[in-house]
Amino acid sequence: MQITGYGSHGVAAAVALVNGVTGEGGDDSEDALRTLLRECGFFWSQFEPRHAEAFREWGRTLRPFFEATELEDAVSLLNELLLQVPMHPHLADHDDPAGLHIHYAPPSADLTHRFRATTLMNLSELVCKYGLSRTGVCAAEGCDRVYADTSRAGRRRFCSEACANRTNVAAFRARRRDAPEGRS
Numbered sequence: 501m502q503i504t505g506y507g508s509h510g511v512a513a514a515v516a517l518v519n520g521v522t523g524e525g526g527d528d529s530e531d532a533l534r535t536l537l538r539e540c541g542f543f544w545s546q547f548e549p550r551h552a553e554a555f556r557e558w559g560r561t562l563r564p565f566f567e568a569t570e571l572e573d574a575v576s577l578l579n580e581l582l583l584q585v586p587m588h589p590h591l592a593d594h595d596d597p598a599g600l601h602i603h604y605a606p607p608s609a610d611l612t613h614r615f616r617a618t619t620l621m622n623l624s625e626l627v628c629k630y631g632l633s634r635t636g637v638c639a640a641e642g643c644d645r646v647y648a649d650t651s652r653a654g655r656r657r658f659c660s661e662a663c664a665n666r667t668n669v670a671a672f673r674a675r676r677r678d679a680p681e682g683r684s
């Protein structure tokens with residue numbers, strides 16, 4: 501269950517972009533960026549090849565936010581970016597299940613600018629609510645992908661089910677290996 505409502509689409513988009521651009525095995529091709537925009541509810545049909553580098557740059561810019569271990573560092577990064585990305589709030593109601601909602605850039609703004617504004621604001625809202633408890637780098641060994649948890653429970657520590665399972669299996673084997681003789 502999503503608790504941050506409409507705002508979580510910018511969070512999911514930020515995670516997908518950072519992983520696509522900076523994660524091992526990530527795909528930051530034009531096709532992958534277009535797919536990311538479509539899956540995260542952005543106006544993907546406006547994507548043009550000339551936008552690609554700006555998206556990749558934004559992915560690299562956001563990565564340190566997910567890597568931050570001190571709230572203070574994350575906040576100063578977000579504040580710096582908030583100064584660089586001018587916001588012009590705009591009420592929108594475009595066939596969205598969320599109904600009327602706020603966009604942080606007007607429809608006339610370039611797609612890359614709207615994407616920066618939305619991801620930045622949604623991450624900022626998440627941090628105001630939960631500090632750094634909902635975001636981070638995957639806890640699985642050897643995985644550098646980032647995650648954000650917008651579920652009610654908020655206990656996520658892995659980028660994917662695959663990483664969670666792999667880590668659990670490894671921990672289980674380690675426990676069996678270390679267990680005293682005579683165990684089953």
Ligand SMILES: [Zn+2]
Pocket residue numbers: 638639640643644645658659660663
């Ligand atoms: Zn992972």
